Amino acid sequence: MIRAKKKKQTVVDWIEYRLPIFSFIKHLGEYRTPKNLNYLWNFGSIAGIALVIQIVTGLFLAMHYSPNADTAFGSVESIMRNVNYGWLLRYLHAVGASMFFVAVYIHIARGLYYGSYKSPRELVWFFGLLIFILMMATAFMGYVLPWGQMSFWGATVITNLFSAVPLVGEKIVEFLWGGFSVGDPTLNRFFVLHYLLPFIIVAIVIIHITALHVHGSNNPTGVEVKSKKDTIPFHPYYTVKDFFGLGVYLIVFAYFVFYQPNYLGHPDNYIESNPMVTPEHIVPEWYFLPFYAILRAIPSKLGGVIAMFSAILVLFFLPWLDLSKTRSGNYRPIFKILFWIFILNVISLGYIGANPPEGIYIWLGRIATFYYFFHFFVIIPGLGKYEKTLEIPHSISGKL
C-alpha cells in the first residue's frame, strides 16, 4: 500500500494534493509589496470590499424586490417598512453605491498621479477601466429599479442618447426599451442586467488583481522594486493597514447610512414614476455629473454623446499619451500642478452638471470640457516631451 508508507496524512495535505488552495493562501500572505505605499493605496482593497457589500446587500434586496412597473415602487417601500431591517439593507445598498464610486475615483486619481498606468501595468489599467465602465452601467440600471421619477426620467434621457446614432439610432433605442417608451420591459431587463453585471465585475476584478500580481504594486516613488529590501510581505503589514483604512471608510459610510441616508439621492425619486409629468431638472446621481456636463457641453446630440464616451475612452490611451520616463508625479514639478488643476476641472464639471444648462453654465461647461480633453491630448504629451523632471531615487529603500 502506498499510503501506509507515508507519514500520517492530514486533511490539509489531502486537499492540498488535489487542490493547492492552502499554498495559494500562503502566496497571498507572503506576497511581497513595496514597503513605502501611502494611504492612497488603501482604496484598492476598499473598492473590493465595497463591491462585496453591494453584492451581499443586493442579493437580499432582490429577495423582496418586484421588477414590475406597477409594483416596483411599492415593493421598495415595502422593503423600507415591512421587511425586518429592510431599511438598513436598502440604505446600505444605495449609500454603498456612492461610497463605491468615492473609493474608485480616489483609486483612479491615485493611478493618474503616480503613473500606475505606465509600462508594464497597462493591462492592469485597462481592466481597471473596464471595471469602471461596467460599474457605471450597473449603477445606472440600479438607480432605475426603485421606479421613482428620477429613475424613470433618467432612464429615458440616457437610453435616448443612442438615438443620436445615425440611421439606426431610433431602432437601437426601441431595442433597448423593449417597446416604444421606457416601461415594464425596460425595467425587467434592467433588473436582470443589474443582477448579472456585478458578477462579471468580480471576474474582471480577479483578472485585474492577477495582472497586478505579476509586477506588483506601483509605489509613491514610481521606482520599480530592485531587491527584497524594498518590499515587505503583504501580511501582516498591509492587512493590518488595510483594516485600519477600512475602519475609517466604514465610519464615513455608516454616518451617511444612519444619519443622512437620502442626502446623496434626489427627493424626486420618492415620487412614483409618472410618464405624464417631467421633473423640472433631470439630474443623474452625483458620480455621473462630470460626464453629464460633457454630454451637454456640445451643442449637437451626436457630438455630445461622442464627447461623453470619449471622455472615458481617452483614459485607455493614456499609457501612450504620457511618454514621460518618470512615473511618479512626485518628481514631475509641472505635472504635479497640472494634475490638481485637472482634478479641479473634473470637480467643476460635476458642479456644472448639477445645474441646469442655462446662462453662464453653458459656457463654463464648454470651457471645462475643452480643458478636459486639452489635458489629455496636449498637456500630457507635451509634458512627456518637455518637462524637466527631478532626479528620481535609485531605489525604494535608497535616499527618498
Added chain:
Amino acid sequence: MRIILGVLAIFWVISSSASVTTPAKPKDQINWPFQGIFGHFDKQSIQRGYQVYKEVCQVCHSLKYLHYRDLEQVGFSADEVKAIAASYQVNDGPNDEGQMFERPGRPSDLFVSPYPNEQAARAANNGAYPHDLSLMIKARKDGANYVYSLLTGYTNAPEGFQISDGLYYNPYFPGRQIAMPTPLTAGQVEYQDGTENSVEQMSQDLVNFLQWAAEPEMEARKILGLKVLLYLLVFTILFYLVKKKIWRDLK
C-alpha cells in the same frame, strides 16, 4: 490625509449641489425634535398630527403605505388601533360567491384611501390630484420645513399677481399657485389634551406625524447608528494601534 479630506470635501460640494431646486420663497426653519443624531419622535405631537390628518387631510389625501397597526408605534394602544381600523370600511373579496364586499377594517389593513383611483380623485378636485402623503416629507427638498411653510404660508396674492381660476396663492409653492385651498384655519381641530389649536401648532403636529409616516424606522435607525459608529470607532482605533505596533520595527 490632506488629499482624502480634499476629496471628501469635493464629494460634499458636488452632492449638495446635485439636488438644488429653487424654492419660491425661503422656507421657515423650525427646530424639529426628529433632527440630528439624537433625533426622536414626539409621540404626543404625532398623535395630535394624526388627528389633524384624520379630520382634515384625509378627506382628499391618502396614506397608502401605512397600516393601521403602525399607529401602535406612536403610542396608540392595541385596542385604540382596533377601534380606529374598524371605523373604516375596507373593500375585500372576492368571497365564495365571487362577490366583492365591504367589511370593517382590521389593524393589518393599509390605510383606506379617500378615492378608489387617480381619475376619481381628479374628478372630485377640479382636475387636480391630491398627492399621497406617505412619502411627502422625503419627496421634497427640506421636506419638513417645506410642508410646514406651505401649510402656514397661505396669504392674499400681492397686487398685480394674476391668479388662475381655481388656484390659490402660496409663496412657498413652486410657481406660487396651488390647487389646494387653505387647509387649516385656527381652531379647526379640537385637541383632547388641550393643546392650543393655532394653525402653526396644527401644522407642526401634522409635520411630526408625516415625518413619522415617511420614515417610521428613523428612531431605530438613529439608535442603531450610534451603536454601529461606536463599534467602528473602537475597531478603527484598535487597528490603528496594532498597525503602529507592527510597523514600528520596520526600517
